[in-house]
Amino acid sequence: MAERGAETRDRLVDAALRLFREDGYQATTMRRIATEAGVSLGNAYYYFASKDDLVHELYLLVQREHRELAGPRLRRGATLTENLRAVLHAGIDVMSPYREFGSSFLTVALPPSSRTSPFSADSAAAREQAVGLMREVVTVSRGRPSGVLLDRLPTLLWLAYLGITVHWVTDSSPGQARTRQLIDGVTPIISRLVGLARLPVGRRLVTDVARVMDLVGAPAEPVPAATR
């Protein structure tokens, strides 16, 4: 059956994610992953085309845990500031075990080569989920924005989350305290900007932003060649 190898695959994922957490990306070798999973080196490559493919698995896990942790923290009727703040902090909470891995995380997660990029087609589902979480933030919070903004705001918030992740990865302050402060500082600003959309001056801004988002369109498909 096509099911026989499922357990092997699971053992590989378990071993990889544990080693990533304990030793970081670089120090975790494919040989150790294979050994700890009780299979041969070559066999690991039967299930995962590359080491980065295993990182993709981590990406999915972090995403899932983010949803699970953030969901219960959302409060219907709370301000956008409060709910967005909760979701962003939850994101950091979920990623923090992989901090030492972090530098290499973006390294693997950002570029469009192959699967791992949040912009790639392979991550489309996961990205949709992440944007969905932001959509929940928007719809659940008090003072829901008007039509056009309601559609675009989740994606914009997701982009903000991405930016904060970049800061987190490069944040060497103890416990990444600076990133926490960044979240606390940025969320009210975002809320204020959203509130601005009610004024005439803000409405024009929203229109322009929406136009640019349409023009630039969906995140690009994966790049053809250009490995690594």
Place this chain on the structure above:
Amino acid sequence: MAERGAETRDRLVDAALRLFREDGYQATTMRRIATEAGVSLGNAYYYFASKDDLVHELYLLVQREHRELAGPRLRRGATLTENLRAVLHAGIDVMSPYREFGSSFLTVALPPSSRTSPFSADSAAAREQAVGLMREVVTVSRGRPSGVLLDRLPTLLWLAYLGITVHWVTDSSPGQARTRQLIDGVTPIISRLVGLARLPVGRRLVTDVARVMDLVGAPAEPVPAATR
């Protein structure tokens, strides 16, 4: 003298940058760089601690060329939109020969590990230069913003440039046309936001943004361990 090896070093940089441009990051091996520079493999490591160190050299070159190309394009008294647009397009122009390299470019350029990151201490000078270019954009353009914003805007524009670079790297549209459109769409929005700072509502936003930037402080020092 300490000068004897300077020519060897130059030959290595020349070979590396040329190969990066022609074959991309992955396909360029240290062995080929060394061979084409007419030195041994080990000798390349006498001058550059790692392959990424050679990328740092590329980073510096691109930076320098960006300044040289963008400077003459600035028009005193033109709008912020026009000048910012010119500088951003110049950035893409300068980077485009390294597009195939691109995916790996961010891979190497973003994470804080060691030298190459724009956030690292080693890149502080280069970053200062990049922010300086944005400062020139601000001071040269018509309608210079008021005090606090005048200080912070260059850094914010540099961050915007970074974001656009991320888009460029992941942009698979032919000729990266989407990124060009993104620039054309985003620059008027930025100008509009800057103009907003004159209104009371904008003034409060500026104050908050400045506070966050202070709190988060200078970009972090390089991360201790966490290689790659």
Place this chain on the structure above:
DNA sequence: CGTTCGACTTGAACACGTTCAAGTCGAGGG
């Protein structure tokens, strides 16, 4: 029971980035 087939598994092999003990070589001092 023998045969075939395909999912799964193996370990050797490859090219790579990086390290290092050993060497070369020219200038300066005795």
Place this chain on the structure above:
DNA sequence: CCCTCGACTTGAACGTGTTCAAGTCGAACG
């Protein structure tokens, strides 16, 4: 002239990610 010293150079060697020809093994078929 010999010696020393330090900047520079070398190629072998290590461990890595990845590939691949060759196997194992159980189920389905005759």
